[in-house]
Amino acid sequence: MALTAPERAPHTGGGGCATSSVEDAFEALSAAAPEGWRVELIEGEIHVVPPANGEHEEIVSEVSGQVRDHRKDLGRYTGIGLLVPGASPAGRVVPDLVVAPKGSFSDALEYHAPGPAMLVGEVTSPSTADNDRGPKLRGYARSGIPFYLLIDRGRGQAVLHSLPTGTRYTRKVEVDLSQPLSLPEPLGFDLDTSEF
Template identity: 55%
Template sequence: MRVIPDLVIAPRDCFDDQQEWHAPDPVLLVAEVTSSSTASRDRVQKIRAYARAGIPVYLLIDRDADEAVVCSEPSGDDCGHKSIHKLGTAVALPHPLGFDLDTSAF
């Protein structure tokens, strides 16, 4: 599955080659923000796709549920760890990021 995430965190310059598609190896985090047209795909299909690709952290900002979902420890078709946080709180992003994301502006 090829996807275009709403946000990608990766080392500087790793996508400077202007190619349309890239291997996911350098990616540290992908984030998606739900909309009425993408919510079900963001909640189910993309969790599977990012886990299969070995993306260390998937952050889902679910506007319908008013939640931030952090998926980490990818294994097979799923993530070994999922945590759900109310938007407006500080959300701990696990390794390899290791910082709190303030979601009060969301």
């Protein structure tokens, strides 16, 4: 289950200095989170997400493998943090999968500008589905990431969002899991969702 903490105005003490902020709370929770847990700052709210289950990870692995099979020139990143705009100055998310040119995230930073990302992918879990369908979708669109692939286990669908404008994607293609989902160029192959 995800825990959320809404962003609040910084508390100031008698001297007028800010003594806490959502960014400070995010940093503290990130440092204290047990291994495998993800802490994300999405549209001004902190979300603490438990480790994924095996089914979730099998799907992420299968998508990553299909990208590798069709596009060996691209990197497939899991656990990489992205900075996405939103209600707070810089949202921080950790997508299930990021597809970008190899070497795009070769520095020592924990969170990266989303510019190189060609596709981000999320696989829903009961604790993350609402964020994956709403705030993350808006953040990825605001970031200008060309494709957002959502494997929605709760609804039994694979959804490809594309053509970002403002806070939304203007094109959406949905297929039932088990049906192929066409990933346009520059990816240029059909994702076999029957493996999910």
